[in-house]
Amino acid sequence: MEVIDQWVAEFFIRRQHNTRVSPINLLSALKFGDSSDCLKLKISSVLRDISNSLNRGMLDEGTLDLLEILEKLLLQQRSLIMESHKSAYCWTAAECTLRFMWPLSASDGLFTDALEKIWTKRIGILKESGSDLVTHDLLKWETDLKKALEDPELYQRIRETNIRYTAISFLTQLLKEQWALLGNSSLESVAQRRFLKRKADNNVEGDCVDNRSDPNAVDESTRRLENDTIDNVNERRGTGEGEDGNGNNRDIEGAGCLENDEIDKVNEQHAADEEQTMSAQEQEHEPSLDKGDKMAARELKDYLLEIQRHIDPSTRQDQEPNNAINRSVDVTPQPARVNRSGTGVQDHNEVRQQDNVIARGSGIQETWSGRIRPRLPTPVPLNVSPLKNVNSPVRRRKKFWTPEEEKALREGVKEYGKSWKDIKNANPAVLGERTEVDLKDKWRNLVR
């Protein structure tokens, strides 16, 4: 694959909603070869995929696949696997299983299938390969879930927990960290270097005396342009962890961090990259879609799927035409977890739909790594916000605040003020069952 193809593809994968692009022309101009020189492009692609899933409120085994692929790619570029990555995998795996716990009894429904396919087989393979994603928390979930098969009380307890928000929080954190680590796209980096070089050249023309007295000024810029390969910057960044979207280093959840001199190098590089910056890179990583741009966005999405298929066909297994159509058509959010926490009586149509999905999927599919792995279908797309009642006339059951929740709220207000969303995000494990409005209401009560 030509380097320029790689740069262009990477650039557009990062900027999903660009109305000035003709995807078809662009795609026809690109030739995708072996994957060895596409690491940065692949990582961008996987991150974009995870991001798209989250935007659609989808957390399923496809997400687990993507997290596993991301781990392999990061290991290829000799990056450490971050805590957010491990946690995201752990809670997504648990969430995928909990989604099959809507019947009141463990023996009904697909819970045993989910256990077998997700925990015994999928995670079994991970264990064999010595993956970093197999954490203490993951093993604890495995033990609990398998115990729940025999213990109705435990099954009930797990069944009623809501961990979706936790999984989403970790995935969001992972995306933020990984986008930050990727830094500028290769195309932008090179463009910026050329910009700097031109600027330096202009200075040379404008002031020959200075140039003679300091010949290194131009040489340095030229040298960077010629010698810096696209992955140089990335490799340097890839060894570090815990960098936020503003380009600042911070230690995340006790993960390893750069030595001080390395931090300085990275910061210097960032300072150079961000001087005369061409665009607000970070904001564009997660762009918000203008209402008038839906057509262009859809066109671009198709284009992305096409690119992704070229990059690595086996990773796009759930985006084959049929499923792609399903995904693009059915994006209407469904009420979250109604069946799990409800009476257990399920709508017949929904049961039939699930059966159809199961019948369609063979249960065994080829994965990115080339290993055979079973796949559970996604029964119902759920809301991203698990507590939001969509068009439901039923009031949520009154639930009194626990001292732990109250403490988390007080500490949150102390730290973030009245930013209820931030407070909730800061402590999803405790406040996961409360909406931002709940936080606001409770605070109103507390200060009365």
Added chain:
DNA sequence: ATAGGGCTAGTA
């Protein structure tokens, strides 16, 4: 996203 008014259920 947040603030504020109002509603509901529980309780004294």
Added chain:
DNA sequence: TACTAGCCCTAT
């Protein structure tokens, strides 16, 4: 009936 905690709706 009055009060409260938690929940919901709507305007900004």
